[in-house]
Amino acid sequence: MSDEALKKIGENIRKEREKRKITQTELADRVGWDLPNVSRLEAGKTNATVKTLLKVAGAIGVNAGVFFKGVK
Amino acid sequence: MSDEALKKIGENIRKEREKRKITQTELADRVGWDLPNVSRLEAGKTNATVKTLLKVAGAIGVNAGVFFKGVK
DNA sequence: AACATACTTATCATATATGATAAGTGCCGG
DNA sequence: CCGGCACTTATCATATATGATAAGTATGTT
DSSP, rough: OOOOHHHHHHHHHHHHHHHHHHOHHHHHHTTTTOHHHHHHTTOOOOOBBHHHHHHHHHTTTTOGGGGGGOOO | OHHHHHHHHHHHHHHHHHHHHHHHHHHHHHTTOOOHHHHHHTTSSOOOOOHHHHHHHOOOTTTTGGGTTTOO
8 A cells, every 4th residue: 555556546647637638737727726736646745535536536527436446 | 525425435435344244343453443443434524545545445355446436 | 049838846834634542322142 | 231242422642635835847839
């Protein structure tokens, strides 16, 4: 469950965002944050909470469960 | 993303635990917590972090993504 | 060279999750 | 009725996520 997991989750979020051609700026806008907080999340530099994951999932249109794909 | 979501996630955790015939006490043991913290999590009274979900998922042998089933 | 876009890094205050302890409820077997 | 088991509720200190701001990098365009 190390920080590897957080990195992997960040990468998964980034992939889902890029799949939909959304910029970090646009995502930040949709969730009502400032841009750096999106960057930090995708970089795996934060141990996000459920609510944070759900906001992002809602904004890009996926179930938050997908962020855990391949996370051990 | 209301607190409904947190409740649903708690219920999902409880279901997965019960499926495997594990008590809260046993789960607490496996993750190295005291019992009340498991109760609180399953009751949806906390906005858990990724690491918390991963610990529980590891202890009961599922991918943490399943905790988000049916969560909108 | 100046500018714009997309993103990263560092840092801060405030809110809150975590992990602990103590005390409670409900149920069942003896 | 009593002890034990499974779980809940309340509350605390400490660590840290969130949300904000300021300043940086990299790449491409005019």
